[in-house]
């Protein structure tokens with residue numbers, strides 16, 4: 001059911017009963033939109049007119065038609081020629097006073113006209129029209145006038161194709177979605193410690209050797225024997241052209257001088273030690289650096305030669321992040337070079353190296369971008385800074401007069417979880433919700449108006465360590481990309497969180513029809529019971545909630561699927577166990593936003609999912625991971641703290657308990673921590689492989705049980721241990737700490753079950 005029509009049927013539209021009184025579900029919201037009377041009715045094969053010999057208009061028209069076909073929208077008949085009555089017309093007008101990327105769109109009873117001055121404007125206008133046509137249900141579009149232009153020039157998304165790769169078709173589908181969100185930059189992270197993904201003809205070892213890594217647990221339990229691959233130059237050219245036809249520039253990133261393990265594994269002579277090393281299967285901060293000698297710089301320049309032939313982008317990203325300088329400090333040759341160059345610190349040496357390569361780009365008409373670490377040792381004035389370590393880098397860089405793009409961690413890192421629900425997939429913690437993304441402001445308050453002009457825009461970063469396949473990438477990207485697109489496109493005065501939510505169901509329906517996976521985290525009903533009351537007398541209360549508060553949660557307790565007539569949740573319900581709750585969040589248009597089912601029984605009152613435990617005092621780091629890094633299974637997931645293998649079950653209902661059954665998982669320790677390794681808490685062990693030590697009340701409290709861990713070379717990856725102890729009284733915090741050696745596997749707690757009295 002389409003929203004406008006349903007709005008009418010339900011009497012939700014304005015009292016004039018005009019369908020046009022409902023704001024169309026356009027995301028990002030246009031800068032100006034005025035609804036008018038009447039509508040344009042589509043005929044079968046409505047003409048779509050474009051100017052003669054206008055490639056930009058033709059690309060825009062073809063993109064519109066391909067999206068309509070893909071989502072079963074109306075068919076249009078494309079022809080060159082001036083606008084005629086009854087047609088949709090694209091008009092190029094450089095005298096209409098339109099901003100870059102801006103357009104006007106007018107829908108009247110006798111036709112639709114989109115005016116743009118540039119290719120981007122025509123494309124943006126057709127994207128808006130796509131959303132109108134799609135929502136209008138193929139036959140009519142409400143009369144309206146839209147005048148629209150982007151707030152920021154850089155509206156980006158970064159895709160990491162190193163940690164996990166995506167197929168060209170998958171990237172094309174992502175590019176389509178970016179275009180449909182009026183984004184214009186795909187920052188493509190192509191080289192890193194874990195792989196080299198871009199074919200360089202002059203240096204074939206980069207992909208023969210550097211594109212492949214041996215995963216931990218290679219070949220076991222769904223983990224591949226080797227992981228990797230690369231994009232050929234032919235594939236890259238096709239993707240660049242595909243993106244360009246959709247108004248998107250692909251900005252490649254070669255990360256240097258750190259994140260260089262795959263390159264140095266391919267050509268050890270361009271590393272600092274000259275030793276042959278393996279492509280790294282370890283996430284985090286590896287310590288391999290490029291050398292700084294002339295042969296290495298010539299190697300990098302020759303790589304850039306090929307990069308520049310593949311990518312017409314003015315901007316080329318040279319990384320610059322997380323380059324720990326140990327290897328440079330330990331190398332007499334590097335130290336001698338530093339001295340010869342008159343440089344005092346390794347940070348200055350990095351700056352020198354990046355400036356030299358930045359200069360090389362400049363001589364070829366290009367410009368360098370670097371992560372904000374490039375500010376550390378001084379940076380050429382025309383380099384762009386990408387601020388990721390919070391927003392301080394953006395402030396510093398803009399004050400120094402550099403152009404800046406914001407992609408701060410964790411705010412715009414799409415590898416952060418989207419909610420604290422225990423059914424979220426893998427990712428970093430804390431969650432960054434849909435509302436968090438919508439509330440992000442790219443221009444730091446510390447900048448004055450002149451400095452703020454250096455903020456070109458922002459992008460979300462999709463780091464894929466914990467996203468082994470594209471379905472997972474999509475789950476992390478959508479619908480948070482909708483929120484981001486509105487942040488980047490729409491003038492702040494037109495931002496409206498409630499209105500955004502109201503416009504979202506139509507967008508989610510587009511995703512359904514386009515086969516895009518999206519996260520329902522903002523709408524999923526969470527269900528909780530008062531466990532203390534349930535343990536005391538069986539009767540308890542059930543509370544439902546959803547993160548955004550949007551929509552109506554309807555529930556059943558009788559096993560049937562909730563429908564629009566099921567009771568709407570309004571306040572906590574009195575219930576008795578056992579209990580199975582089914583809850584569905586319905587949008588105002590009746591579409592389904594999320595469904596969940598959950599059972600509660602007596603045993604659950606004495607059990608806990610490991611993902612719901614909390615960190616022991618100390619380090620707040622939390623990461624939710626899949627069992628093996630390159631296997632594509634997404635369940636179960638485990639939460640770990642790399643710095644302190646210790647979790648607490650707060651107020652565990654120990655009263656009467658004498659035993660605890662602990663389900664555990666052994667996980668590969670494929671994390672490189674560099675200098676942060678000194679922060680890892682190591683506890684003394686008394687047996688060969690360490691123990692799980694369970695303490696009562698606090699992590700310094702009495703030991704309730706010490707459970708030796710089995711030999712990791714012999715035990716299954718998932719195993720269980722049983723703790724037995726004296727009968728307990730009352731509720732107590734349970735602190736569970738692992739004493740396994742830090743250079744061995746990691747351990748995570750799965751489900752915990754007490755043998756409490758029933």
Ligand code: ACM
Pocket residue numbers: 321322371388409
């Ligand atoms: C980054 O996240 N290392 C840019």
